[in-house]
Amino acid sequence: MLCIAVSASAREPEAQVPLDVAHTHPPAEAHESVDVHIHSGWESRYFLEGRDSLNGDGLWATSIEMGRDHFSGGVWYGESPDQRYNELRLTLGWAEAVGDFEFYAVYTHLQFMSEYVHDNEFGVGGSWSGLPLDLVVAVDSYYSFDADGSFWQFALNRAFDLSEKLTVSGSGMYGVNQGYVADGHDGANHIAVRLGAEYALNSSLLITTHATYSWALEQNSNLPGDDSLMDFFHGGVGLQWSY
Numbered sequence: 001m002l003c004i005a006v007s008a009s010a011r012e013p014e015a016q017v018p019l020d021v022a023h024t025h026p027p028a029e030a031h032e033s034v035d036v037h038i039h040s041g042w043e044s045r046y047f048l049e050g051r052d053s054l055n056g057d058g059l060w061a062t063s064i065e066m067g068r069d070h071f072s073g074g075v076w077y078g079e080s081p082d083q084r085y086n087e088l089r090l091t092l093g094w095a096e097a098v099g100d101f102e103f104y105a106v107y108t109h110l111q112f113m114s115e116y117v118h119d120n121e122f123g124v125g126g127s128w129s130g131l132p133l134d135l136v137v138a139v140d141s142y143y144s145f146d147a148d149g150s151f152w153q154f155a156l157n158r159a160f161d162l163s164e165k166l167t168v169s170g171s172g173m174y175g176v177n178q179g180y181v182a183d184g185h186d187g188a189n190h191i192a193v194r195l196g197a198e199y200a201l202n203s204s205l206l207i208t209t210h211a212t213y214s215w216a217l218e219q220n221s222n223l224p225g226d227d228s229l230m231d232f233f234h235g236g237v238g239l240q241w242s243y
Helices: none
Strands: 002-007 020-025 035-043 059-068 071-079 086-098 101-112 117-128 136-144 149-161 166-178 187-200 205-216 232-242
Touching: none
Parallel strands: none
Antiparallel strands: 002 020, 035 059, 035 232, 059 071, 071 086, 086 101, 101 117, 117 136, 136 149, 149 166, 166 187, 187 205, 205 232
16 A cells, blocks of 8 residues: 655645645555544644744644545644644645655645634645655645735655664755745745654554754845744654554
8 A cells, every 4th residue: 555645734844734634545455445643742833834933832733634545634733832822724635646756735724713713725736756865855835815825845855764663854945935924025935954753652653753943034024924934943742643
């Protein structure tokens, strides 16, 4: 069975976001199978579009994703223990693999319950694993109907299996804002580097962790949307169960 993990919003390196679109492309005899992933974790800061979105406060998030054949859906809920912030995401996605290429399209409905506002997004992206040294290059874009703008992310990723249970990974990312952060500057937004690790406790349970540093690009102090665009470090740890 070929499993493709595709970002729902592509907001961090390694196509890592609070909610992944879990896609399975099984052989013909296994089309009735359903993959289920449950992830819960803590982030030291809420990193979105290169910005420290909660001004230094952390975020607890839990997601449930289900995938069957080319289609998937999920629910993600995040809440800050340090301030009044609640966010809910509902996602439907489609993905396909052709040789070394993987593609996806995803629709996401977002509700910011603490602010009584909502948004809808459409995202597309793809990756290519045909580079030397097992490098993977990925491009992701998502469009906000509320902001009437898009955000682009370009990433280069590499994973290393250190043992049967331990996998580490490294990523570099470059982000570009095109009206998605409506009150921020357009153009080059940030670059980031990320180190991550997964340790399998058993065949179904993983411990995940990461450390990321982001550098702001072309930050404009006259724009309120750039106030939280800065150089900063953040990390996180989580637990993932798969079926």
